[in-house]
Amino acid sequence: MGTIGLVIMFAPAIGPTFSGLVLEHLNWHWIFWISLPFLVLALVFGIAYMQNVSETTKPKIDVLSIILSTIGFGGIVFGFSNAGEGSGGWSSPTVIVSLIVGVVGLILFSIRQLTMKQPMMNLRAFKYPMFILGVIMVFICMMVILSSMLLLPMYLQGGLVLTAFASGLVLLPGGILNGFMSPVTGRLFDKYGPKWLVIPGFVIVAVVLWFFSNVTTTSTAVLIIILHTCLMIGISMIMMPAQTNGLNQLPREFYPDGTAIMNTLQQMAGAIGTAVAVSIMVAGQHDYMSTVKNPADPAVIPQALTAGVQHAFVFAMIVAIIGLIGAFFMKRVKVDH
Incomplete structure (x- = not known):
C-alpha cells in the first residue's frame, strides 16, 4: 500500500x-x-x-442498482458542486432538489443492496x-x-x-x-x-x-x-x-x-x-x-x-x-x- x-x-x-x-x-x-x-x-x-x-x-449486473447508485451519488456530487459554484449557493432550488434526490437515491440503493443475495456493492462491510x-x-x-x-x-x-x-x-x-x-x-x-x-x-x-x-x-x-x-x-x-x-x-x-x-x-x-x-x-x-x-x-x-x-x-x-x-x-x- x-x-x-x-x-x-x-x-x-x-x-x-x-x-x-x-x-x-x-x-x-x-x-x-x-x-x-x-x-x-x-x-x-x-x-x-x-x-x-x-x-x-x-456477478449478475442489476440494472436497478446501477440506476439508483447513479441517481444517489450523482445527485449528491452535483448538488454539492453546484452549491460551491452556482450563484444561488445553498439556497438554490437546483442544489436543494439535487441533494434531496441524491439522498433518496442512496437510501433506496442501500436497501436494494442489503436485500439482494448477490449485491453489486456489499454494504455489509460496514459491520466491521x-x-x-x-x-x-x-x-x-x-x-x-x-x-x-x-x-x-x-x-x-x-x-x-x-x-x-x-x-x-x-x-x-x-x-x-x-x-x-x-x-x-x-x-x-x-x-x-x-x-x-x-x-x-x-x-x-x-x-x-x-x-x-x-x-x-x-x-x-x-x-x-x-x-x-x-x-x-x-x-x-x-x-x-x-x-x-x-x-x-x-x-x-x-x-x-x-x-x-x-x-x-x-x-x-x-x-x-x-x-x-x-x-x-x-x-x-x-x-x-x-x-x-x-x-x-x-x-x-x-x-x-x-x-x-x-x-x-x-x-x-x-x-x-x-x-x-x-x-x-x-x-x-x-x-x-
Missing part, C-alpha cells in the same frame, strides 16, 4: 506545476491534449499486461468497526487534500499575486515529499500499527491548517512551502495507514466491495470538501467587502480573497480535529486471512 501511495500521491504533486507551466504559454485546452497520449498509453499497457489476481465471480473508522479517516483526508488544493492556488494567485507557474512551484515540494513518505509510512505501519501514525498525523494537519487560517497578503511564499510540506507529511501519516487497517479487517470476499466503497466515498469527499470550502470562502469575502469603505478599490480584492481563504481553512481545521478525535478509537487489525 505504501508503494501504491507513492504513485498516487506523486502524480498530483507534479500536476499543479505542470498545469501552471502550460497555462503560462498555452491555453487550458492543452492540458487535456497533452494528457491524452499518456492516457492512451496507460490503456494499451493495461490491456497488454494487467492480469487478474483474484477469482473472477462474474475498523473499516468504518478507516472510511471516515480517508473521507476526511480527501476533504482536506482537495479543498486545500483548490484554496491554496487561489490564495497564491489572488492573494499573493503569483503566476500560475509560480503557484505550482510553491506546491511542488510538499506534493513530492508526500509521495516519498508513503513507503516510509507503510514500513512504520507494519512496525507500530496505525494509531501512532494517524494521531500525530491529524495533530500536524490541524496545527498546519490553523496556521493557514492566519495567512495574510504579506505572507511569504517560503512560509506557504513549509506549511504545505508539513500538511502533506501529516496527510501521508493518515491516508494509507487508515485505509490499509480498515481493509485488513474485512474478509477476503469483501475486499472488492471495501475498495469500491472507499473509492466512491473519496469522490464524494472531494465534491463535498471543495463545495463547502468555496462557499465559506465566498461568504468570508462578502463579509470583508461589507466592512470596507470602497469595495470598488482593486487593492481590496486580494485582502478580501485572503479573508475568505482564512475562513475556509478554519472549516478544514475543524474537520481535522473531528478526525483526530476518531483516531483515538483506532485499533490495529491482525490479518488472519
Whole structure:
C-alpha cells in the first residue's frame, strides 16, 4: 500500500506545476491534449499486461442498482458542486432538489443492496468497526487534500499575486515529499500499527491548517512551502495507514466491495470538501467587502480573497480535529486471512 501511495500521491504533486507551466504559454485546452497520449498509453499497457489476481465471480449486473447508485451519488456530487459554484449557493432550488434526490437515491440503493443475495456493492462491510473508522479517516483526508488544493492556488494567485507557474512551484515540494513518505509510512505501519501514525498525523494537519487560517497578503511564499510540506507529511501519516487497517479487517470476499466503497466515498469527499470550502470562502469575502469603505478599490480584492481563504481553512481545521478525535478509537487489525 505504501508503494501504491507513492504513485498516487506523486502524480498530483507534479500536476499543479505542470498545469501552471502550460497555462503560462498555452491555453487550458492543452492540458487535456497533452494528457491524452499518456492516457492512451496507460490503456494499451493495461490491456497488454494487467492480469487478474483474484477469482473472477462474474456477478449478475442489476440494472436497478446501477440506476439508483447513479441517481444517489450523482445527485449528491452535483448538488454539492453546484452549491460551491452556482450563484444561488445553498439556497438554490437546483442544489436543494439535487441533494434531496441524491439522498433518496442512496437510501433506496442501500436497501436494494442489503436485500439482494448477490449485491453489486456489499454494504455489509460496514459491520466491521475498523473499516468504518478507516472510511471516515480517508473521507476526511480527501476533504482536506482537495479543498486545500483548490484554496491554496487561489490564495497564491489572488492573494499573493503569483503566476500560475509560480503557484505550482510553491506546491511542488510538499506534493513530492508526500509521495516519498508513503513507503516510509507503510514500513512504520507494519512496525507500530496505525494509531501512532494517524494521531500525530491529524495533530500536524490541524496545527498546519490553523496556521493557514492566519495567512495574510504579506505572507511569504517560503512560509506557504513549509506549511504545505508539513500538511502533506501529516496527510501521508493518515491516508494509507487508515485505509490499509480498515481493509485488513474485512474478509477476503469483501475486499472488492471495501475498495469500491472507499473509492466512491473519496469522490464524494472531494465534491463535498471543495463545495463547502468555496462557499465559506465566498461568504468570508462578502463579509470583508461589507466592512470596507470602497469595495470598488482593486487593492481590496486580494485582502478580501485572503479573508475568505482564512475562513475556509478554519472549516478544514475543524474537520481535522473531528478526525483526530476518531483516531483515538483506532485499533490495529491482525490479518488472519
